[in-house]
Amino acid sequence: MRDEADVAVVGGGIVGLMTARLLAREGLDVVLLEAGDLGAQASGANAGSIHLQLQYPEFAAYGEDWARAYIPCLRFLEASLSLWEGLAEDLDADLGLKLSGGLVVATTGAQMDRLAAKARIEAEAGLEMHLLGREDLRAMAPYLAPDAIGAAFCPREGKANPLRVTPVLAGAAAAAGVRVMTRTEVTGIDAEATGFILRTGAGPLRAGRIVNAAGAAAGRIGRMLGTRLAIEGFPLQVTVTEPVAPLIPHLVYSAAAKLSLKQLANGGCVIGGGWPAKLRGDTLVTDPSSLTGNMATAARAVPAMAQARAIRSWTAWVNGTADWRPILGPDPNAPGVIHALFPWVGFSAGPMTARVAADLVLGRAPAMPLAGLSLLFD
Numbered sequence: 001m002r003d004e005a006d007v008a009v010v011g012g013g014i015v016g017l018m019t020a021r022l023l024a025r026e027g028l029d030v031v032l033l034e035a036g037d038l039g040a041q042a043s044g045a046n047a048g049s050i051h052l053q054l055q056y057p058e059f060a061a062y063g064e065d066w067a068r069a070y071i072p073c074l075r076f077l078e079a080s081l082s083l084w085e086g087l088a089e090d091l092d093a094d095l096g097l098k099l100s101g102g103l104v105v106a107t108t109g110a111q112m113d114r115l116a117a118k119a120r121i122e123a124e125a126g127l128e129m130h131l132l133g134r135e136d137l138r139a140m141a142p143y144l145a146p147d148a149i150g151a152a153f154c155p156r157e158g159k160a161n162p163l164r165v166t167p168v169l170a171g172a173a174a175a176a177g178v179r180v181m182t183r184t185e186v187t188g189i190d191a192e193a194t195g196f197i198l199r200t201g202a203g204p205l206r207a208g209r210i211v212n213a214a215g216a217a218a219g220r221i222g223r224m225l226g227t228r229l230a231i232e233g234f235p236l237q238v239t240v241t242e243p244v245a246p247l248i249p250h251l252v253y254s255a256a257a258k259l260s261l262k263q264l265a266n267g268g269c270v271i272g273g274g275w276p277a278k279l280r281g282d283t284l285v286t287d288p289s290s291l292t293g294n295m296a297t298a299a300r301a302v303p304a305m306a307q308a309r310a311i312r313s314w315t316a317w318v319n320g321t322a323d324w325r326p327i328l329g330p331d332p333n334a335p336g337v338i339h340a341l342f343p344w345v346g347f348s349a350g351p352m353t354a355r356v357a358a359d360l361v362l363g364r365a366p367a368m369p370l371a372g373l374s375l376l377f378d
């Protein structure tokens with residue numbers, strides 16, 4: 001390895017790849033260090049939902065105060081979504097992006113009341129939301145189960161294909177001049193007077209600045225710097241069905257149980273929504289009870305799903321913080337280090353997370369305000 005760079009980006013997921021590309025395009029010498037393969041963790045293994053509205057299970061569990069505190073994140077997600085809209089053209093590639101709207105489907109009056117309360121807070125954040133009654137919902141989404149009595153509809157939500165996005169970003173980063181080192185784990189960091197020495201399996205790298213985009217493992221990078229980052233990995237699983245006839249144009253959630261459901265261009269339906277995987281030793285494996293619970297929830301919301309055979313389930317660690325807010329900004333103890341960590345819905349938030357991280361490395365005002373948003377600014 002050449003042993004110097006202006007910036008070392010740790011992590012080759014969506015955030016690391018996009019940040020590295022932005023910085024290289026500004027003329028900085030950037031090395032991206034990835035412990036495994038690019039996009040092989042959450043960024044390539046997620047469910048591909050482009051989220052915007054408040055997640056219903058968390059709203060139900062944590063309540064209105066939590067939701068109000070999350071408003072800066074809603075604004076951030078909306079701005080990230082605008083970046084998503086320009087990404088296919090910027091990268092000259094099909095990313096499978098389709099924003100046909102997201103529906104949280106209710107089957108009880110209590111759920112409808114909660115969706116109305118949720119929509120009021122989303123309106124405070126400036127989001128366009130529509131509460132649909134039974135007839136309007138049936139007209140928009142005839143594929144839903146007959147017990148659906150209404151829904152919250154967020155027109156800007158949708159999907160992108162993670163299996164396409166990360167390879168395209170990897171190519172774009174390399175084309176911009178990023179020196180990408182895969183299978184190169186950062187095992188230690190020493191601060192120097194003018195920067196840092198990163199210890200890696202391929203030898204030491206001296207870098208003036210560091211971007212921590214290590215996702216679920218970012219807390220370990222923090223510990224190398226003497227900073228406690230309240231972020232952890234949580235094991236999740238997702239399932240895809242065999243291709244079925246075109247049926248579901250929307251991103252579908254349920255107010256009855258955790259669900260995200262979408263149909264890919266090839267007809268396969270991706271079923272997730274935050275169901276846990278489990279650990280066998282050090283290895284993540286699918287949890288059969290999560291699989292059956294997730295499939296049953298999908299079939300309750302969209303009866304045709306009962307006929308669609310699951311062909312593959314997979315697992316990955318998601319980066320999570322307790323209150324869902326990001327850790328985004330300069331390290332409080334290690335000047336020159338930027339943490340770029342957006343939890344739980346970091347695929348949706350990835351483009352703006354990278355934009356802000358790059359702004360901070362470049363010494364510019366961040367594209368979005370960080371006070372109130374990032375846990376680092378509390």
Ligand SMILES: Cc1cc2nc3c(=O)[nH]c(=O)nc-3n(C[C@H](O)[C@H](O)[C@H](O)COP(=O)(O)OP(=O)(O)OC[C@H]3O[C@@H](n4cnc5c(N)ncnc54)[C@H](O)[C@@H]3O)c2cc1C
Binds near residue numbers: 045184186217341344
């Ligand atoms: C199953 C699942 C489904 C999800 N569904 C959605 C969804 O539908 N929509 C959505 O918006 N979000 C979703 N998410 C969340 C989203 O995928 C993540 O928040 C996002 O991809 C995080 O991106 P990242 O670049 O920060 O981290 P990652 O993609 O996790 O990348 C971090 C990289 O850092 C590397 N790394 C870690 N430690 C080191 C080290 N010491 N040295 C070198 N490299 C290191 C890792 O190998 C990894 O490649 C889901 C997550 C999972 C797991």
